Amino acid sequence: MSEKLVHDLTARLGAMIRELSVKNERRVYVEVAPDDLRQAVRVIFEEMGARYATATGMQVQDGFEVLHHFVFDSQRVVVSLRVSTESEEPEFDSITPLITGAEFIEREMRDLLGIQFKGHPNPKRLILSDDWPDDVYPLRRGRPWEGKVRKQV
Amino acid sequence: MTTIVPIGPFHPLLEEPELFRLHVDGETVVDIEVEIGWNHRGIEKICETKTFDQVPFVVERICGICSACHPTAYVQAVEDLADIEVPERALYIRSVITELERLHSHLLWLGLAGHFLGYNTVFMWAWKYREPVLDICEELTGNRNNYAMLKVGGVRRDLDESLFPSVLERMDDLDKHLNMLVGAVTDDPVLHARLKGVGILTPEAARAYGALGPTVRASGIPIDVRRDHPYAAYDLVDWDVISVDSCDVYGRAVVRLLECLESVKIIRRCLDQMRPGEIDSGVKEIPPGEGIGHAEAPRGETFHYVRSDGTNRPIRHKARAPTYMNLPTCRATTVGESITDATIILASVDPCYSCTERMGVYDASTGQKALDGKQLIKLSQEKTRQLREEMGE
Amino acid sequence: MTANFFIALLRFLIFPGLLFTAVVGLVMSWLDRKVTARVQWRVGPPFLQPFYDIVKLLGKEVIVPAGGSRMAFLGAPLVGLAGATLAATLIGTAAIYGGGGGFRGDIIILLYLLVLPSLAVILGGAASKNPLASVGASREMKLLMGYELPFILVMLVPIIQSGGMLSLGNLLSFQAQHGSFAASLSGVVALVAVLPCLQAKLALVPFDQAEAETEIMGGALIEYSGAPLAVFKLTKAMMLFTAPMFLVVVLWGGFGQTLGSALLGIGKYVALLVLVILLRNTNPRVKIKHAVRFFWGPVTALALIAVLLALVGV
């Protein structure tokens, strides 16, 4: 099922692909350089007509990773576009200007993981309550909020 | 002058806490903001502290009415990660449980929609028909909600075949009642007047927002995970994807009602075709890797991503509920409508905040500064003063 | 003079005024809830429920919203109650004492009095300083403007038919002699036209926009608690008695002087009420825009037809 799609992806993304792995016939992972993210998203979302599902942000051993998941409903394949950075202050291009539906997930990652998104139209701090400290990101490894968050009465 | 009418966070319209700020000019909505976060419980972090076998119990509690769909998506993600084959009987059982859930969820929505319209008779009738479905759930799984049926590699409990005849009988009854409800909704001229052409979500907007489930199927885009990415027993039985292209609230109601009939069909066929056999493949260990699972919840696709490093716990578990994508469409659908319609439009995506908020808070404002309490009071006082003048006091 | 005043006071406070109407109204609101429950396949509340509700509310804390006008906020419910009571007294007196019970022009005064409960809701909502209450109040106002026009037009029908009688008592004796107005063609049309107005006056679905719980959380009454809320509830219950009663008296022959005709009158009243309750349970709430359009369009047209028919004497 995914062969034609993989072929198509390789042809269209070309040199942008850093790594392409076919986990099984329903799952494909593609890694691109952070600089190529927007272009790759444009190709997959606009040219190839995929549906944007969501993004997963995470802290890994050496830095941060963001996976943008795209679903090809007619081909029964989920393509996950991976970008990563080794920086301690991660920053990626925002894809919200291309896909309206990505606005919230990017803000969620910003608040919970401290990943910044360049060019986000509305990068407001929204997650958690108003009294949550600015530099504590609960989804980073360990329990980073301990001792830093005031108990409410 | 624009007034801000808050809906929520504790509002009878919503059984869950949510804050919509409707910027209203007279009775017309000119802008809408959504503020979420009243329900955020940090489930993704909690999941990282649980073993692979414990996580289903946590994700079950992401949302009460999706308490079969979230675990389904999660176990499929782990099965995808570790390449696990699931026994056929377990697949059928998964389908039965998720379809029972869809039935009671859609009936629940129909009732609430009636309630929002001030049509309490519909509310009571729909919920009355919903009750036997919950009974069946309780008989088959042991609980009315939160079934605890799913586990990685299969299901936790077998279904008792001696109950099937009575279940099928009640399905026949339900079929009759559902047909009556379909007739009642499609024949009611007042409902037509209130729902048709209201809350238009164009296919383009639906795609841009990534809308899902009945919301998008009412906009003429027939996507359904059950058919497009078959899981459980959905490719083993015969059923149809319901889709209409009216793009309005009425369409969303019709899609849900007709889907109920499909669910009844699926449950009947599953019970018919189910053969005795293994229900669990006995998974011992989860290798390192990453996996994705998705399932069609009553409201649309639930999407789970799991990553493992070879230990007995996931190091990252991401869950995305359908409302997370559907709710922002309110900006496209409510602006320009009257405040009376706003409530039913907001309700028409069947918002499920507890799902949406397991991780996130978001605000769909258009970048304009949200007003604080003092300003709100001032605005409301101005409105009152204006009203007084209108009354000639 | 003193005796007359005393009798009037008794009529106002006990029978057929405040006490009597309150008791009957509460019983009728129980009937409303019970029938609603039965339509919805429920058991419904016990008989004394509305009384418990009122007593309980009287015993609760009264909260006046900060920044609101205390006078208007607390005074509004009393205005409504006074209006409903006075209306009930006038109608009841006329109905019981026939020709001698009314005075010239009391039908016009009644039209004003019956508006007072709605005005009280508007006033109270506006005094609440709550955006949702303001929305509720403004809706009530729009609705009021919508249904008052056909309501008043309909009231012209008996006046025209009777040749210009402006007193309830006279209208009743006229009906006693010539048969009730509802028996004529114009009377039937008038009754049909006035039914939705009645529904709106009682603030029942489909015309309960001002208190739409699921849209604006109780609307105009959102900030009310305790005794003032009890007064609003009581007024509403009394209107459940007073408004249909008014129609029975003005259009439908009243209660007569014999036991049989009195029973017939009560039957007419209950029939009207049950019709209203059933309408409420088989319809969704319409939009305020649609409601106003509905009242100014078809309902007003129907009322005009009734007036025209009355003018040509059928």
Next chain:
Amino acid sequence: MGLKLKALTKSPWVFHVSAGSCNNCDIEILDCLCPRFDIERFGALLVGSVRHADALLVTGAMNRKSAMRVKKLYDQAPKPCLVLAIGTCACDQGIFRGSYALTTPLDELLPGAVTAYVPGCPPKPEAIISGLVKALQTLQDK
């Protein structure tokens, strides 16, 4: 027992506060109104404004954001006002205990105000009704 108290036990109007719940308890509360359980038999009504409420039914584990609202709502309710913790989450935060998003449990937030705890995930409508009845009985004992 005075007439006021008697009337209160006969006419408990409830207001439903969902403070970070998974929805199940909330649905079961609504289910109490529906034909099978019909709490209007006991005079109970679900009201839209907290000003009309005699009892708050609180569900959910209470996160940092909603906890403050719950407190505010309780302050806005006319007294006497019962508070019922519906569901395991409201009773002791259940499976979510220890999460960064949560804060003080309900009984610490409103000390002394919680009249009844109805555990269960979700509690069955029968249990919720029984909890309400027992909470009303505590009024009679006073």
